[in-house]
Amino acid sequence: MLQVNEKQTAQNTKALLKMYPRYKRIASRKFQDKLTTNALRQVRAIDESLKQLNELDAFILKNRFINGFKFNDVAKHVGLGTSRFSDYQKRALLEFAEVYTLDNLISLAGV
Numbered sequence: 001m002l003q004v005n006e007k008q009t010a011q012n013t014k015a016l017l018k019m020y021p022r023y024k025r026i027a028s029r030k031f032q033d034k035l036t037t038n039a040l041r042q043v044r045a046i047d048e049s050l051k052q053l054n055e056l057d058a059f060i061l062k063n064r065f066i067n068g069f070k071f072n073d074v075a076k077h078v079g080l081g082t083s084r085f086s087d088y089q090k091r092a093l094l095e096f097a098e099v100y101t102l103d104n105l106i107s108l109a110g111v
Helices: 006-018 020-027 034-052 055-066 071-078 082-099
Strands: none
Touching (some): 006 020, 006 034, 006 055, 020 034, 034 055, 034 082, 055 071, 055 082, 071 082
């Protein structure tokens, strides 16, 4: 059975979500070219994937990686200690990777 490399999958998801503000800026340009079109596709795919998550997971990912708030600030806002919040964040990253359809964010162990 294939095993997911959770650490690498979480890193892949973080990297994508951190690019969201850039994609959003590029997608809002007035002219249409390949760069703008691809950025718009990324924005739509990320938005759709976030909608498939539960409210807490989407909130965590948006505020940690898209809006850039600090780990402790988001943990405090949702009322979780840092250890527990770390578990929630990891789960949210992995679930996002499962529902994201534009690229494969899931990394397999031993591959």
